[in-house]
Amino acid sequence: MDTHSTRPGNVGDTLIYLSVSFLKVCWKYSAVRKYLIVAVVCFVYLFFTVHVSRASTRKDKRLDLWTGNSVYAQSKTDLDPADGEVNESVSPTRSNVVYITLKSKRHKPAIIRGTVRPKLRRKKVKVTQQGGTQGKLKDTRHKNIVNQRLGYSELDDSDIGYSSIRIYSERAPPWFSNDDITAMRFLADSKITQIGEVAPRGFSSFILFKSATNGTDDIDECRKCCGIVKRPLDMSEVFAFHLDRILGLNRTLPAVSRRFRSLGDGQLCPVVLWDPSLSPVEDQPSERLNWGSYQTSLKHKCWHGGVIPKPEWSCTSIHHHEWSKLVVFDFLLQIYERLDKNCCGFKPRPEDTCIELGHHEECRDKDGIELTHIIHRKHDPHHLVFFNNKGYFDRDEGNLNFRLLEGIKELPEQSVSVLRSQRLREKLLQSLFLDQQYWDSHGGRQGIEKLIDVIEKRAKVLLTYINAHGIKVVPMNS
Template identity: 40%
Template structure:
């Protein structure tokens, strides 16, 4: 191509020009020779633009991580290392766990949800409740040792399996944490397959399992072993007075409970309509004939307040000034026109953080975010759509409670005892 103009004019290219052309061609050829081997420790530069980078490894569950706090699919708790191997981080497929669930909560939830059942014992006077020893997956130190129910439970590795109808206990646990009360024991929903359990526990039904606190303070009285102290209704009302009398020396476990603890309990029980602790006689509403307080003829005792006692008033020996909320199944089907305001009697202030959450208008969404951590419960209830009716019930009760506080000009207190 470069020589055509010269031929077209009939002229010969000058020698110097031809030499220049040859030199240019030689340089061009040299530039295309492969470079000598690079003996330096640095990698060779890319000869072409880099292609698509390989994708990062997927999480262990095989589900890609989403950036939203509340993903569509339920969250499985995942740990960076197996239990017992180094420090764990809170992480779920949908992102970090909600801040109101502590690391201790998440570890106990993981144990309850996936721990191997290694022992079982009946709980006296609770025919449909089993206490089971649990062994965490990957717990090599315990794999070779024989299971001992008492040893496992004293080590904090036991749970109570309760009836399918007690599933509300799981919802109650998350409500407790969302409100910042932190008085309920961790609970999850689970289906059991262990050969150690009776068939009624392994038939595929979903049951709640609640962490067993090894140091709950029980009275030695077999007729009143579900209390840390014997407390009557009239005595309880006296304790709620600003300068009420102290409990007798024999009930030291109750005398150390500050008034704020009773406020937390009353707020929690009102939202769930739990009557068994503060009003097991159903004195605060007209019960149906099917209510236990009617079947056991307890309601008749409402005529004599001196006979009324509180039940399930428990503390831990390691924290005698903090109540422990147990048996929190609640009654979300309890009609709104029969709400039991007796549960609030004598309470003149409420924890500020809990009241602020009720006022925020976000209670339902916060509960959904928290319940989303329990895969079994979430799926069994049909996800957010199935849970919404229950959460709306709690939200309506919260609004009624806020109106109750406002109309009576009650106060709030800062929660110094967490």
């Protein structure tokens, strides 16, 4: 039989045919040669088996590296954006692999509870900083519209069926008292029955609303039932209230955001709880304050340790520690109207009030510059009340007003500890989330984060200043 005619066609039969042919050839050799050939064949077989096994293992590891079994990796083409599952039917390549990191750029709060009801779609209101003549015209128009609506009528915003102060956990954040929460709900949800322009003694005129009639128009009798309506441009008053409570100062009046149908096109306005016991310190002739007397009172630490101040110390009724609390608050928000109304400590912009009124040209006589908006309560003369808290978020670190810190040798321990704790962002997010109107008007969390970015940068600058100038951090309990 011809051997070529019996050769098989497939690979397996070919290997068998070659093995049989090799054995026939080896059979002709002696026993020693047969054993030697078998040993060589076995060695070659073992070497080939081990080599192939190692190569296969390395190939499997490389495949695991790209498919995500060893690290967190997912393919762009296989990742389902809805549920994050990976489609294993498509093999990933170097060009379509995305490595996922769980590191966050910001310190985010552990829990911000979501709403349990469908969110109402509202048209976002963009609030822009305006000043100069245009700002004055808007303020005048704001007051004129209110004056046309004097008397009793439905002046509040449209009914939304639930409170715009949202608290979905068992209790409010610990920096708010029960009175704070009650005041916030009143300002946001109460039914307004009367609104008009008033001018209490010692204050410039402002718009006041009442939620219920008490049989008198006397503003001094308006306790816990009236609120001040600020301009839309003063929305930072709401942020200031939350920052004050988080820092443990407790010197501002409660403030929330509220929309008024009767004012212009229904813009969102900050509303602040009115307290008829407020009185300007500078309203008393014997206690008029200017920069020179203020610096002198800081040196003598008026009323500190129970020491009664001497007449030559230029002291007012305000306790020494109150000024330290004020400068922390004013520096973080860059409020200059109280301690530096002439803008002597920074480079003002054309829309700033000091430029409009020409005060910036009066910085040569620094000691003679009067302090403004220094308020206390008639029954509590030793403690300040932070009134008119319009902050400025568009002033960068290269133009901060360090004049506010001049003469200050001590700062409140509780406030500084919050700034050092790296939890200021978390607390501000949790706090501002309560005011739904304010939160939504700034574009939700993304917009709020931008404001907090500014405050965090200023907090770092303040902490650096404390270390560089040896400022003492001491307890300042009321």
